[in-house]
Amino acid sequence: MEGQNLFSISFDSEEDLECIIEGRPWLFRKFLILFDRLRSPMERDQICLNSSPYWIHIGPCPPELDRKDLLHAIGCTFGGVLRSEISDDLCRLRVNLDVQKPLRRAYALHNDYREFYRKLWRSDIPGKIKIFIWKLSWNYLSTQVNLHCRKIAPNGVCLRCQNGEETMNHLFRDCLVSIAVWRELEGSFTCLCTASEFLVRTFCITLWAIWGDRNSRIHDKTNRSSKEMVNFVHGYIKELDGVKSGQQITSQKLMKW
Ligand SMILES: [Zn+2]
Numbered sequence: 001m002e003g004q005n006l007f008s009i010s011f012d013s014e015e016d017l018e019c020i021i022e023g024r025p026w027l028f029r030k031f032l033i034l035f036d037r038l039r040s041p042m043e044r045d046q047i048c049l050n051s052s053p054y055w056i057h058i059g060p061c062p063p064e065l066d067r068k069d070l071l072h073a074i075g076c077t078f079g080g081v082l083r084s085e086i087s088d089d090l091c092r093l094r095v096n097l098d099v100q101k102p103l104r105r106a107y108a109l110h111n112d113y114r115e116f117y118r119k120l121w122r123s124d125i126p127g128k129i130k131i132f133i134w135k136l137s138w139n140y141l142s143t144q145v146n147l148h149c150r151k152i153a154p155n156g157v158c159l160r161c162q163n164g165e166e167t168m169n170h171l172f173r174d175c176l177v178s179i180a181v182w183r184e185l186e187g188s189f190t191c192l193c194t195a196s197e198f199l200v201r202t203f204c205i206t207l208w209a210i211w212g213d214r215n216s217r218i219h220d221k222t223n224r225s226s227k228e229m230v231n232f233v234h235g236y237i238k239e240l241d242g243v244k245s246g247q248q249i250t251s252q253k254l255m256k257w
Contacts, residue, residue, distance in 0.1 A: 008038065017037070020035055021035060025052040025053070032052070032099060034050075034051075034052050036049055050098060051097060051098050051099060052096070052097060052099055053095070054094070054096075055093070056092070056093045056094075056095060082094040082095060082096060116200065119197050120133060120204065122197065123200055123201045124201065124240060125204055125205060125240065126240075129204055130204075132207075132208050132211065133207065136168065136172075141171075141211065143166045143167065143171055144156045144157060144159060144165070144166035145165050145166055158171070159217070159218050160175055160176075160177050160214060160218070161175050161176050163175075163176070171210070171211075177210075177213070177217075177226065178210055180226035181206065181209075181226045181229050181230060183226070184227055184229075185202070185206060185230050205233050205236055205237060206229075206230075209229055209233050209236070210229070213229055
């Protein structure tokens, strides 16, 4: 024992050691145990265990999305892909996760989100919105925080309210503008896994509308009210349904003809 919560383990065989290292991360009674290989003697306070390789399973990938774009997006999000395996429409990526940061639910590491994605790909919304949601879930949108990380923006402050950093959660959930939109919709940011396909569709279109409004506010200095945005969402859904029923009528007519 090297101290509280820090242990050194020596292995008799290199094979056993490789097995433990390859199997990372390890869980014990819901606690994450971090392993790293000590290649040379080191002072205890110099040992820094704050990241661990993780396998992330992705799939099925939307057909509209280029695999290379996807890998690039994920690589940027996690600071690089250690290893990737692609077979048919499934991808598996090994990334190094910073365990000091809370795992964002939107990273879709949980199985619960598989159902959400299944509904998303099946749902009746344009491909551009599906790709937008996909990018959002991988934190690949050009938020102020992400631009700041890439040294493109001087800071990560939200340009809509100037009151906090523009992270994904702030942008879509906590910013006053977004709060007003969700309130107007009487929706909830958390109703994902069990939501009906209709709710998933409304939810995704609302996120897309918030992002569009955010961009217009910043670049065109427009100022839509939450009511206007919600009307836009409802109008957009009606328009989609209109196109769909229009297609059905046309096909019925064709059948008759
Ligand atoms: Zn804000």
